[in-house]
Amino acid sequence: MGKKELSAWIRSGVVEKNLKETFDSTLDALYDACPLRKSRESICKSLHDLLYSDKTFRQSSLAHITMFGWLEDKKLSSSSSSSSQKQSKPFAVFKKTRFHSSAVGQHATVTNHCKDNITARDSSPPIEQSFSFTEKEQGAIVEPFINLAERAVYDFLVNNEDIIPLEVVESFADKQRPPISKDFRNADLLCMLNFILENIVIFSKKSVFHGQYKANPVELLIDFKKKVRNKLAHGIILNGKGRWNDHALQHVSILACEVAICLGGNYEEVFANKKDVDNEIIKRWIDKASQKRKSEVILDNEDNVNPSQKRKFDDKENIDASQKRRLGDSDLGKITEFVLDIFENLEGTEKDDRKKILKLVMDENEYVTKFWKTIKAEERKIQVRKFIRFANVMFDINLKAKNK
Structure with a gap:
């Protein structure tokens, strides 16, 4: 039980809190901070076993990496002192030039999994990508x-x-x-x-x-x-x-x-x-x-496009900009006539203003279109009200004629 308690204490983050400039001074700090009253040798052995047996723990923080490095230095130093004739260790020599093109390595294989290869974890709806x-x-x-x-x-x-x-x-x-x-x-x-x-x-x-x-x-x-x-x-x-x-x-x-x-x-x-x-x-x-926006506009105007125009639109690569503007010929013509009628009734309209308005119409500006549709709707309401008044008058006339 004592070893497990000591191991758990070392895993609790005490190494990071007590890291000093050398291995020995860090071990002294751990000994002073240990609440389990363990010897310095026991703490050192437990720390050694954790660093060498648990790779995740060893790489989890810079303090653990540093302690492991100090232990490695001690091991090398001990090995060196045991052989008086041992020369300084040679270092690696890497080839200075090489062809950098192996994206996944010469021996790697690419595995393509089909979408039918579904596990229980894949049962939830996929995230849209x-x-x-x-x-x-x-x-x-x-x-x-x-x-x-x-x-x-x-x-x-x-x-x-x-x-x-x-x-x-x-x-x-x-x-x-x-x-x-x-x-x-x-x-x-x-x-x-x-x-x-x-x-x-x-x-x-x-x-x-x-x-x-x-x-x-x-x-x-x-x-x-x-x-x-x-x-x-x-x-x-x-x-x-x-x-x-x-x-x-x-x-x-x-x-x-x-x-x-x-x-x-x-x-x-x-x-x-x-x-x-x-x-x-x-x-x-x-x-x-x-x-996507163009497709939505075209779908909105689908009822106003005749079959021959639909076939032309399906062949997108053969439709130029002027043909695209003519897809709404019916509405576009009505809006143009409406604007020209306004120009005739507004003699004081500046030439530049007229050009700007016509440019908006030819570009099928959505606000111009909405404005025109609103006016047409208001006109329909006025016509309905006129018809109702007319019907009431005709009803009264017919009623009076019957009474006579």
Whole structure:
């Protein structure tokens, strides 16, 4: 029970609160703060076991990463002192040039799942998603971000090879299936991301990261790995529209920018790509909204369009701007006649004002149309009232004639 209590106490966040400049001073602070009256050695052993057995706990905060790094240093120091003839450890040497084009790696396979592959969790109605790009266009957008991120990751390793022990690289490379070269010349993006994540302590101790994720880049790298690289390799195609909706594409560009900044890569090139993607998405949204508005107007006027005009409209590519304006010929002609009648009764109307009004009519301005319809409705009311008065008069005349 004592070990469980001590383990629970260490997990409660006390390491972050008592982190000092060295491992020993931090351990002293933990010993002084411990309410369980445990020895310094017990606290050290329990902390050691948690950091080495629980990867999630080890990477959950900068304090835990730092403590793990200090323990690793102690291990290396102890191993070094046991062999007086042992030379300084060699460091990694990565191939300085390589072809950055493996979006998902040479050995990755793309799996497309059909929409019929539905589980119990998929029974709820899907969230509406906007797909402004075809599947090929989506791939053309994502691939440059993948390649730029891969370049940033590899350049990061090259720039920091002097702090990476060669034995760490060799051990990692030998565990890969199939094995990769010790200089990472054939390592794909996933492989390099895994290497950085598994050895995050080596890089964190030297403060080689940048930007808002400088203290702890683990979350960012895992997000990019799962939501971009893995999704590209094994993503589900949604209803035949592809795997990247508009918001997902924007998220890809944001994550790629953050990775480039964090690893000290060429973020300007990534930013330029992101700006182009954002602009194209906005343009397509505007075009889609405009097309939807035109369709609604056409449906509203469907009763006024004869069959031959409908056939012409279905062939959208062959209809020019002037033909589109003639789709409402009946109403447009009546509105034009109405405006010209007004001009005749208003001799003082300025020429420029007449041009502006006619321009609104020819552009089928919705406010002019509404104004005309309102006047026509008022005219109908006046005519109805006149007819009722006329009918009453005729009724009285007929009644008087009968009485005589």
